[in-house]
């Protein structure tokens with residue numbers, strides 16, 4: 001899929017929500033942007049396992065602009081299995097040259113090794129020098145690793161609920177791999193968990209597509225209930241709108 005030129009007014013609109021250069025040295029965790037595209041009925045795909053186009057090409061280009069500005073791009077294994085995504089960056093300030101240099105490092109949250117890199121779109125892009133190889137976050141590295149596969153496994157502990165602790169995980173990604181900024185793109189489980197982590201998420205950028213996907217669709221809605229936002233701004237495109245905001249920090 002080819003991109004279209006980035007609408008120029010998206011650049012000042014997004015500026016305040018992008019990882020700032022000075023952040024790199026100041027903090028033990030990477031800057032985290034939570035970003036996804038949803039329908040008017042808060043669905044991110046039309047059904048479990050179904051890759052669904054929601055964004056207009058304008059906002060798809062915006063996603064690649066965001067990818068350009070982050071070191072890592074994080075998804076859950078549900079998304080990797082459903083979408084076989086490329087997760088590279090096709091936008092650059094000098095035109096639409098696709099290069100691994102501009103692309104973020106894919107990070108796949110896959111505690112029980114359900115997703116395979118071999119034969120994936122990510123592997124294809126890496127072999128064409130158009131994307132980077134992934135870091136797969138697992139409880140335990142698989143036995144019989146293929147030494148030829150260009151993939152990194154990061155082992156992390158699961159808590160009693162069988163979940164990785166987000167803050168711990170992000171700090172590990174920074175200390176082990178020098179990743180100072182990450183955009184989390186989904187899917188629903190990742191988004192719903194991160195929406196309740198105001199100390200972990202630094203920016204929230206949501207594309208709202210002008211369509212309904214229906215009740216069979218994969219829903220985004222924080223299980224813990226209401227979430228308040230601050231610093232809210234809106235951008236309106238030809239078809240979509242984009243909301244940029246910050247999660248409200250909980251007052252002690």
Ligand SMILES: NC(=O)C1=CN([C@@H]2O[C@H](COP(=O)(O)OP(=O)(O)OC[C@H]3O[C@@H](n4cnc5c(N)ncnc54)[C@H](O)[C@@H]3O)[C@@H](O)[C@H]2O)C=CC1
Pocket residue numbers: 035036037038043044045047048049050051052054075076077078079080082083109110111112162163164165166185186187188189190191193218
């Ligand atoms: N419209 C959009 O912007 C996007 C849409 N999608 C859609 O979302 C759907 C997939 O969503 P889901 O099935 O919810 O999958 P998901 O991508 O959120 O992955 C869920 C899996 O990731 C692992 N995981 C996530 N957080 C974890 C944690 N804290 N600790 C341990 N393991 C963790 C678990 O194995 C879990 O089952 C697909 O249909 C895809 O097309 C995905 C990304 C963006």
Ligand SMILES: Nc1nc(O)c(N)c(N[C@@H]2O[C@H](COP(=O)(O)O)[C@@H](O)[C@H]2O)n1
Pocket residue numbers: 036037051052053054055059060063075079080083084085086087088185186207
């Ligand atoms: N921004 C956005 N708009 C949509 O309509 C989408 N369906 C998604 N999905 C996310 O993008 C990934 C695909 O990436 P590639 O184009 O293959 O690089 C997909 O896995 C979702 O994370 N995003």
